[in-house]
Amino acid sequence: MNKYFTVFFLILNLVLHAQVSVSSWINSYMQINNYNGNTNSDAYTVTFAGNGNFNVPNWRLSARLQQNIISENGQYTIPGNKVSLQPISTTGQASPGPIPSMAQIGATSNVFLQENVEAFLVPQSNAPLYNMSSSPNAYYSLSLKYAITLMGGAYLGNYPAWTRFNATIEFTAYDQNNNVIGRIPHTFQFHIGSLSGTPPVTQEMSMIIDSNASNGTLLFDSAQDYNDGNSVTYTNGLRVSTNTNFQLKVRSIQNNLSSQLGYTIPISTIRVRLQPLSQGTQTVYPLTLSTTSQILAKGNASQTTAFNYDLIYYSVAQDPQLINAKPGEYSTSLQYEITPQ
Numbered sequence: 001m002n003k004y005f006t007v008f009f010l011i012l013n014l015v016l017h018a019q020v021s022v023s024s025w026i027n028s029y030m031q032i033n034n035y036n037g038n039t040n041s042d043a044y045t046v047t048f049a050g051n052g053n054f055n056v057p058n059w060r061l062s063a064r065l066q067q068n069i070i071s072e073n074g075q076y077t078i079p080g081n082k083v084s085l086q087p088i089s090t091t092g093q094a095s096p097g098p099i100p101s102m103a104q105i106g107a108t109s110n111v112f113l114q115e116n117v118e119a120f121l122v123p124q125s126n127a128p129l130y131n132m133s134s135s136p137n138a139y140y141s142l143s144l145k146y147a148i149t150l151m152g153g154a155y156l157g158n159y160p161a162w163t164r165f166n167a168t169i170e171f172t173a174y175d176q177n178n179n180v181i182g183r184i185p186h187t188f189q190f191h192i193g194s195l196s197g198t199p200p201v202t203q204e205m206s207m208i209i210d211s212n213a214s215n216g217t218l219l220f221d222s223a224q225d226y227n228d229g230n231s232v233t234y235t236n237g238l239r240v241s242t243n244t245n246f247q248l249k250v251r252s253i254q255n256n257l258s259s260q261l262g263y264t265i266p267i268s269t270i271r272v273r274l275q276p277l278s279q280g281t282q283t284v285y286p287l288t289l290s291t292t293s294q295i296l297a298k299g300n301a302s303q304t305t306a307f308n309y310d311l312i313y314y315s316v317a318q319d320p321q322l323i324n325a326k327p328g329e330y331s332t333s334l335q336y337e338i339t340p341q
Helices: 154-158 223-228
Strands: 005-008 021-026 029-034 037-051 054-056 060-065 069-071 083-093 118-122 129-131 139-151 163-174 180-196 205-209 217-220 231-242 246-252 256-259 264-266 271-276 282-284 294-299 305-314 328-331 334-340
Touching (some): 029 139, 037 083, 037 129, 037 163, 037 180, 118 139, 154 180, 217 231, 231 246, 231 334, 271 294, 294 305
Parallel strands (some): 005 328
Antiparallel strands (some): 021 037, 037 139, 054 129, 060 118, 069 163, 083 139, 163 180, 205 231, 231 305, 246 334, 271 305, 282 294
16 A cells, blocks of 8 residues: 555644735733732734635634743743633624624633643634625724733742743734734733732642644554554653642544645544653543543642653554545644643
8 A cells, every 4th residue: 555644733834825914913011019910901912804805714823932931131931831811802894794702703711821832712713704795895804802811829939029021922823724824923021020918829730742742743654554553652742740630631623634635534533642651640541532622631639740641643453534545644733731620
């Protein structure tokens, strides 16, 4: 068997979309004066705009922390997952109206960042970028406003008063074919002031997907790969640090793995599981990928504990959905999350 295909789990393309442009604006400064952290409710606004008639369904918007959040003097670091973005409102104009709300778009309610990993503010829009008017050059715009939050906690006491931090976040908009509509980096500044109050006892959880695992590839290039099933293991590919009981979940953003030529393979052809590498009370659950968020692992902790895992993607033997697939590169995007249990 000469055919092969490759499955990627994070998509980055560089083709510009001609009909719709993207611009953005930020209110970049935020001061933190107590252990509760702070929120800037008017931090980021992205605008999709265009003229004429067009229909762009299933568009997406992501945020990626380009590097560690380091103080201006280079001595301190804020963990990326202490920063999150929340949808606030939409404005704009279209023919016919009205402009969809954040809820109608399907914007994620609270998105935590991670160094050099895409987090999707809009995983796949339920409302298209749509303009259909009798006027040949009718103007369209859709603006999405977001808040940015620096999480509170005792960790803020680790930084001297009046320490400044810069966080550079790259925002990327995609069309329905995963072509890039626009990509814009912005730098937000967090200024730790003289903190008031008492450091709270808070639940703290973090999850890191290794950079090698963030672009997962499952390769089929021989008859044995199809007949016996195939797998790829990313050693220490997922790491958790927590002081409370937790659960890990995963889901596919899309229903199918899709190729650039328009061919598809059901996402259910791919399985995923974790192999624990560390001690501790934990349970893992091998699963078949779907668009429903499923539990991948659970663990118990009463003080800060590290849980490390090998991340494994695999297929089953003689899956007809793979054997009959057209050769090519197929891809989807996965969303991992960690929550208390």
